[in-house]
Structures are given as C-alpha cells and as structure tokens.
Amino acid sequence: MNFQLTEEHEMIRKMVREFAKNEVAPTAAERDEEERFDREIFEKMAELGLTGIPWPEEYGGIGSDYLAYVIAVEELSKVCASTGVTLSAHISLASWPIYKFGTEEQKQTYLRALATGEKLGAYGLSEPGAGSDVSSMKTRAVLDGDHYVINGSKVWITNGGEADIYVVFAVTSPEKKHKGISAFIIEKGTPGFSIGKKEKKLGIRSSPTTELIFEDCRVPKENLLGQEGEGFKIAMMTLDGGRNGIAAQAVGIAQGALDAAVEYAKGRVQFGKPIAEQQGVGFKLADMATAVEAARLLTYQAAWLESNNLPYGKASAMAKLFAGDTAMKVTVDAVQIFGGYGYTKDYPVERFMRDAKITQIYEGTQEIQRLVISRMLTKE
Ligand code: CAA
Ligand code: FAD
Numbered sequence: 001m002n003f004q005l006t007e008e009h010e011m012i013r014k015m016v017r018e019f020a021k022n023e024v025a026p027t028a029a030e031r032d033e034e035e036r037f038d039r040e041i042f043e044k045m046a047e048l049g050l051t052g053i054p055w056p057e058e059y060g061g062i063g064s065d066y067l068a069y070v071i072a073v074e075e076l077s078k079v080c081a082s083t084g085v086t087l088s089a090h091i092s093l094a095s096w097p098i099y100k101f102g103t104e105e106q107k108q109t110y111l112r113a114l115a116t117g118e119k120l121g122a123y124g125l126s127e128p129g130a131g132s133d134v135s136s137m138k139t140r141a142v143l144d145g146d147h148y149v150i151n152g153s154k155v156w157i158t159n160g161g162e163a164d165i166y167v168v169f170a171v172t173s174p175e176k177k178h179k180g181i182s183a184f185i186i187e188k189g190t191p192g193f194s195i196g197k198k199e200k201k202l203g204i205r206s207s208p209t210t211e212l213i214f215e216d217c218r219v220p221k222e223n224l225l226g227q228e229g230e231g232f233k234i235a236m237m238t239l240d241g242g243r244n245g246i247a248a249q250a251v252g253i254a255q256g257a258l259d260a261a262v263e264y265a266k267g268r269v270q271f272g273k274p275i276a277e278q279q280g281v282g283f284k285l286a287d288m289a290t291a292v293e294a295a296r297l298l299t300y301q302a303a304w305l306e307s308n309n310l311p312y313g314k315a316s317a318m319a320k321l322f323a324g325d326t327a328m329k330v331t332v333d334a335v336q337i338f339g340g341y342g343y344t345k346d347y348p349v350e351r352f353m354r355d356a357k358i359t360q361i362y363e364g365t366q367e368i369q370r371l372v373i374s375r376m377l378t379k380e
Contacts, residue, residue, distance in 0.1 A: 005067075012053070012068045016075040019048060025079035031206035032082070032351055037162050038206070039120075041083060042090075046117020051090060054307075055099060059107050060115035065307035066241065070248035070299055077252025078259070081355035082207035084252055088245035089158040090114065094121020097167050097183065097238045101226040110165055110185055122163035123242075124154035124186075124212050125235050131156075132368050134169075135178035135232060139214065141170035147218040148172075148184065153196065153211055156362070160210030161195040164188045167238075168212070169231045181231035185223045192217030203354035240313040241306055243363045247299040247319035250327035250359040254292045257327075257334035257352040261285060264338055264347070281337060288330045295323035314376040321369040324359035331356040 053069045055061025077084030113119040130137040139152025173180030196211030265276035298319040305312035331353040335342035
C-alpha cells in the first residue's frame with residue numbers, strides 16, 4: 001500500500017491551490033454575499049484543464065484520474081465551496097454519465113464541450129415530490145416521431161440557468177416503475193425548456209440552484225442517453241461517483257476551517273497565552289485535524305478504487321457520510337474557537353459553517369447514505 005501521491009497528483013494539487021488562492025479566494029465572501037455565480041472563474045478552470053480532468057484526451061480531457069479530480073474539488077472548496085460544487089456537478093454529474101453511457105457521437109459533441117469547458121453541465125434528477133425517493137419522479141417523456149416530448153419540472157438543480165448541457169431524467173413507461181425511467185441530454189435554449197425559481201440559500205450561495213421547467217419540450221431522439229428504461233440505473237451509478245465529489249468538497253471545507261482556526265488560536269491571547277495553548281482548545285484542534293485526515297483518506301480511497309476500476313459505490317457513500325459529518329462538526333468547532341469574531345463576516349469560518357450543512361443533504365442525505373451502505377453490507 002502506497003499513501004504517497006504521484007508527481008502528477010502533487011502537481012495538480014499545487015496548481016489548483018495556487019489558482020484557488022489567487023483567483024477564487026479573493027472574491028469568495030463577496031460572491032457569497034451577492035449570491036453571484038462567476039462564469040469567468042469557470043472559464044479560467046477550463047484554461048487549466050480542470051473541467052476535463054478525468055476524461056481521455058480524445059474527448060477533450062487531460063487524461064488524468066478521479067483522484068486528481070477529488071484533489072481539485074478539495075482545494076477549491078478550501079476557499080470556496082460554491083466553486084467546488086460547480087466543478088463537482090460539472091464533472092461527476094453531467095460529464096460522467098455521458099462518458100459512461102453516451103454514444104461516440106454524444107461523447108464527441110457533448111462530453112468534448114464539457115471537458116474543454118466550452119460548456120457548463122448540470123444534472124436534473126430531483127423533483128418537488130421526489131428527492132430521496134427518486135423512482136417516484138413524475139416528469140414525463142413521450143416519444144412522438146423523431147422526438148421525445150418532455151413535460152414536468154426538476155428542482156434544486158446545481159448550475160441551473162448557467163449550464164448549457166443538462167442530463168435530465170424522465171419517465172418513459174410509468175407502469176414499469178423505476179425500470180421505466182430514461183435519461184436525456186438537453187441543451188439550454190431547447191424550445192419548451194426554461195429556468196424557474198432560483199433558490200435563496202443558507203450556504204453555497206454563489207452556486208446557483210434553480211428549478212428546470214419542461215413544457216412540451218421536444219428533445220431529439222438521438223439525445224436519449226443509454227437505452228430507454230436505463231435511466232434509474234444511470235442515475236444511481238452517476239451518484240456512486242458523484243458522492244465522492246461531495247466528500248471532497250466536505251474535506252476541503254473542513255480543512256479550510258481547520259487552517260483558519262489553527263492560525264487564529266496561535267495568535268489570540270487570553271489568560272496570558274495563545275488560546276491554542278489552552279488544553280481545551282488544543283485538544284479540540286487535535287480532534288478536528290484527526291477527523292479531517294480520516295475523511296480525506298476515505299475520499300482518496302474511493303477515488304483510487306474508481307480510478308482502478310474496482311467497486312467504489314460503498315466506499316464513496318461512506319466517504320460522503322463521514323466527510324459531510326466531519327465538515328459540519330469541524331466548522332462548528334472552528335466558529336467556537338474564534339469566539340465572537342467567528343460569528344461575524346470578518347472571518348470566513350461562519351461561511352464555512354453555512355456551506356458545510358449542504359454536504360449532509362445533497363447527493364443523497366446522510367440517512368440515504370446509511371441506507372445505501374447498509375443495503376450493500378447485507379448484499380455482500
Ligand atoms: N448502481 C446500479 N444499480 C443500482 C444502484 C447502483 N448504485 N442502486 C440501485 N440500483 C438498482 C438496484 O439493483 C435495483 O435493480 P433491480 O430493479 O434490477 O433489482 C434498482 O436499481 C432499484 O434499486 P432500489 O430498490 O435500491 O431503489 P430504491 O427506490 O429503494 O432507491 C435509493 C434507492 C438509494 C434510496 C435511491 O433512490 C437514491 O439514491 N436516493 C437519493 C437520491 C440522490 O442522491 N439524489 C441526489 C441528486 S443530485 C444532487 O444532489 C446534486 C449535488 O449534490 C450537486
Ligand atoms: P426528502 O427526500 O423529502 O427528505 C426529507 C428528510 O427525510 C431527510 O432528512 C431525509 O434524509 C429523510 N428521509 C427520506 N427518506 C428516508 C428514508 N428512507 N430513511 C430515512 N430517512 C429518510 N438534485 C439534483 O437532481 N441535481 C442537483 O444538481 C441538485 N443540487 C442540489 C443543490 C442544493 C443546494 C440542494 C439543497 C439540493 C440539490 N439537489 C439536487 C437535491 C438533493 O439531492 C435533495 O434535496 C436530496 O436528495 C433530498 O431530497 P429532498 O430535499 O426532497 O428531501
């Protein structure tokens with residue numbers, strides 16, 4: 001077993017860390033306050049090749065792997081969790097299913113545009129009445145000649161409105177339940193497809209989250225992704241890897257909060273010495289650092305498994321579960337270490353705390369991760 005990152009992984013970490021520090025961090029608080037998505041940051045990520053990290057060069061990627069991808073999401077999330085999830089949704093949720101299930105033509109058209117960052121991607125699975133219970137979705141797709149006619153709506157869609165390419169799930173055969181769900185690639189601007197309400201959120205406020213509305217939206221038959229009826233499986237398999245992207249986001253948020261707390265505790269003097277030297281604070285920092293490291297190891301392991309074509313679904317759910325809870329606890333503790341200052345917008349820890357909460361909710365709530373893990377345990 002080798003825990004040392006390769007030169008390539010170290011190089012990608014260094015590059016993303018520099019980029020995050022110089023191009024993402026300076027406006028993170030302001031974008032959070034203004035709930036503003038910055039396309040320029042995405043374009044700069046594209047210039048560095050980050051938008052296509054794991055995809056082969058023949059599809060516009062840089063031919064690296066899933067470990068490099070989670071390292072990039074972690075480094076971005078250390079300074080701005082919104083930027084972290086922009087990349088995570090783009091790669092894991094929009095690009096991955098096209099890479100795995102797309103035809104050669106779909107890959108050349110859509111995956112290439114996503115990998116090069118010419119286009120931004122999104123993933124439309126959740127509905128008002130179908131969040132955890134995916135198979136109860138109602139959005140309907142009916143074949144009519146050379147097109148599927150789509151009616152319904154999706155909610156909570158990350159990158160919604162800003163994205164150009166959407167992987168969307170709809171029911172093609174209601175009587176077949178989850179086996180009657182299909183996946184589609186839908187382009188922004190397709191008549192009948194519009195963007196609805198933009199959510200006002202507690203955290204990740206510079207990541208847009210919107211409703212998608214489909215009213216007699218005619219999608220060419222060629223944009224069916226995979227086979228008819230394969231949608232539920234595609235959605236689940238996509239989430240298997242996507243959850244590890246969120247684990248990486250959580251590790252980044254937690255590390256960002258820990259770094260800030262250590263710095264602050266070294267400098268803040270109470271009772272005649274830095275608070276870091278008060279055992280109550282020092283022990284808290286030690287527990288925070290230990291949890292972050294454990295979360296990182298689970299996350300890297302899941303990415304390594306996926307990169308090596310080994311089963312990774314359970315590992316990914318475990319990483320998301322543990323890293324999400326770690327991010328929540330570590331950020332709350334970081335605010336505590338900052339005392340009253342931590343509760344203000346003068347320091348980033350309150351933002352980290354607000355951002356951490358979402359990692360316990362999306363890509364399957366923590367309860368759903370436990371359900372996924374326990375089902376796999378009993379199957380083994
Ligand atoms: N891979 C392949 N097949 C799978 C699978 C997987 N990971 N998981 C399930 N399946 C198959 C099962 O084997 C079963 O197949 P058969 O019918 O052939 O037997 C079929 O799918 C149905 O499986 P279940 O009975 O387990 O289905 P279920 O209805 O009980 O639901 C669930 C399972 C895990 C709860 C699922 O609904 C789920 O994952 N819910 C959470 C949804 C979620 O995570 N949404 C995230 C949206 S994206 C997001 O949030 C974006 C963001 O972060 C930025
Ligand atoms: P519900 O499913 O209604 O759950 C409510 C509560 O009940 C939760 O605590 C849940 O854990 C619990 N619960 C439900 N079922 C069970 C069970 N069987 N056992 C135990 N507890 C259970 N979706 C997309 O498709 N694409 C996106 O890009 C996307 N981005 C998102 C971004 C944000 C900011 C948010 C908030 C959500 C996003 N989502 C996205 C949706 C997200 O995946 C769902 O919110 C999530 O899966 C939970 O669904 P729900 O909100 O309907 O909650």
